[in-house]
Amino acid sequence: MQVRIATVSDRESRILAIIGQGYVGLPLAMAAVDAGWRVIGIDNFEAKVTQINSGVSPVEDISDTQLRAAITSGAFKASTDFSEVAHASVITICVPTPLDEKREPDLSLLQGAAAALAPFVSNETLIVSESTSYPGTLRNIIIPIVNELKPKDDINLYFASAPERVNPGDSTWNQKNTPRLVGAINLESQEKALAFYKSICDAAVSVSTPEVAEAAKLLENTFRLVNIALINEFTQLCNATGINVHEVIDAASSKPFGFMPFRPGVGVGGHCIPVDPLYLTWWARQNGRKAMFVESADLINREMPRYVAKRAFAMINSSITKPRILILGVAYKSGVGDIRETPVSELRDYLIELGAEVAWHDPLVPTWEGSNPVDLTWNCDLAILATQQPGMAVEKLTGKGTLILDCTNSIKDHPTVISL
Numbered sequence: 001m002q003v004r005i006a007t008v009s010d011r012e013s014r015i016l017a018i019i020g021q022g023y024v025g026l027p028l029a030m031a032a033v034d035a036g037w038r039v040i041g042i043d044n045f046e047a048k049v050t051q052i053n054s055g056v057s058p059v060e061d062i063s064d065t066q067l068r069a070a071i072t073s074g075a076f077k078a079s080t081d082f083s084e085v086a087h088a089s090v091i092t093i094c095v096p097t098p099l100d101e102k103r104e105p106d107l108s109l110l111q112g113a114a115a116a117l118a119p120f121v122s123n124e125t126l127i128v129s130e131s132t133s134y135p136g137t138l139r140n141i142i143i144p145i146v147n148e149l150k151p152k153d154d155i156n157l158y159f160a161s162a163p164e165r166v167n168p169g170d171s172t173w174n175q176k177n178t179p180r181l182v183g184a185i186n187l188e189s190q191e192k193a194l195a196f197y198k199s200i201c202d203a204a205v206s207v208s209t210p211e212v213a214e215a216a217k218l219l220e221n222t223f224r225l226v227n228i229a230l231i232n233e234f235t236q237l238c239n240a241t242g243i244n245v246h247e248v249i250d251a252a253s254s255k256p257f258g259f260m261p262f263r264p265g266v267g268v269g270g271h272c273i274p275v276d277p278l279y280l281t282w283w284a285r286q287n288g289r290k291a292m293f294v295e296s297a298d299l300i301n302r303e304m305p306r307y308v309a310k311r312a313f314a315m316i317n318s319s320i321t322k323p324r325i326l327i328l329g330v331a332y333k334s335g336v337g338d339i340r341e342t343p344v345s346e347l348r349d350y351l352i353e354l355g356a357e358v359a360w361h362d363p364l365v366p367t368w369e370g371s372n373p374v375d376l377t378w379n380c381d382l383a384i385l386a387t388q389q390p391g392m393a394v395e396k397l398t399g400k401g402t403l404i405l406d407c408t409n410s411i412k413d414h415p416t417v418i419s420l
């Protein structure tokens with residue numbers, strides 16, 4: 001018997017509900033609006049929903065103008081009301097998947113999102129998890145919750161995993177032109193999920209199971225973690241032996257194959273690179289294995305703020321008993337105001353531990369862990385360029401000959417600037 005597989009485009013209306021309106025969910029909403037979907041962005045943080053509906057974007061990659069146009073046209077609204085998912089033919093889950101206090105996966109927000117949407121799902125809805133997690137999360141955690149709490153037993157649902165790959169602050173790669181991995185639990189779900197992502201993205205890559213998609217996402221981010229750790233470790237060796245690591249990286253980059261340049265820095269931050277590889281190490285332990293390589297990389301990166309603090313102190317005249325140090329850029333990476341897991345927090349703590357008075361400046365971060373920024377006139381013995389932010393006038397400091405430890409390799413050939 002031939003089974004007719006409904007595709008998303010067969011539905012009368014293209015209504016998408018996105019659970020979580022953050023760095024992943026809101027850009028997805030705007031990409032879907034551009035592709036002709038009507039989008040309901042659901043978030044349980046009421047203040048954020050109010051902010052979004054007033055046309056003020058909480059993420060750098062979405063402008064207020066774009067957001068307002070989507071709201072005014074009636075194509076988008078944010079809501080705290082999960083019952084709105086009843087209108088949707090597709091629901092995507094884009095909520096955080098952090099670590100708990102033991103640095104192990106904390107899926108409580110994901111489980112909470114699944115439990116909150118389940119009572120309102122309509123028949124024939126596609127539910128996709130975009131949140132990063134270990135293999136088996138869709139099949140063993142999300143699906144059982146939704147199936148247990150859905151309004152009626154005979155409601156037929158489709159499920160897929162399509163881990164988000166967005167890189168906030170990246171002006172080249174976005175939701176549309178980044179190929180999307182799609183792995184579903186059965187053929188019908190796969191066809192629906194592929195149709196959905198092909199309506200938004202230029203390319204959707206089909207994989208055989210949700211577990212392959214989930215594992216691929218962990219591999220991608222772990223690849224970054226270990227390569228950053230390698231270069232951070234290598235930097236320390238080069239510095240100890242008087243070799244300029246950046247010249248070495250440039251030299252190695254002249255090889256047209258088999259090498260990819262990574263640069264040293266204060267460490268790794270954000271919601272992905274320091275977190276996702278620990279989903280992998282945990283998953284390894286659950287399966288009786290040890291991901292030693294990844295654990296070492298994590299350790300090396302976590303030691304970097306201490307190393308940077310020591311390098312900074314080595315640059316300061318030892319007669320200064322309480323040096324004034326200005327940190328430039330506290331967000332975890334350039335171009336965003338995101339301070340989650342920023343390694344600059346540890347850097348600041350080590351500097352204070354070593355006896356410094358520390359202030360900070362970041363044009364994209366209004367407040368940070370209860371403190372306010374200073375401007376670039378703050379008198380300092382040394383500045384540490386931790387994150388190069390657009391609009392940060394570092395030349396005001398180089399111009400007056402301030403001693404700078406540049407952890408971003410962005411100031412070239414300046415007599416008072418030393419690169420990490």
Ligand SMILES: NC(=O)c1ccc[n+]([C@@H]2O[C@H](COP(=O)([O-])OP(=O)(O)OC[C@H]3O[C@@H](n4cnc5c(N)ncnc54)[C@H](O)[C@@H]3O)[C@@H](O)[C@H]2O)c1
Pocket residue numbers: 019020021022023024025042043044045048094095096097109110112113116130131132133163164165166167168271272
């Ligand atoms: N930020 C990135 O660069 C990035 C890139 C790729 C993948 N991811 C993954 O995407 C997922 C989301 O990350 P993000 O950076 O968008 O997070 P975020 O913190 O920016 O946004 C998540 C939003 O979800 C809301 N939320 C939390 N729990 C909820 C619930 N139970 N119901 C409804 N709303 C809820 C929060 O209020 C928040 O607004 C994570 O798994 C992350 O690892 C993030």
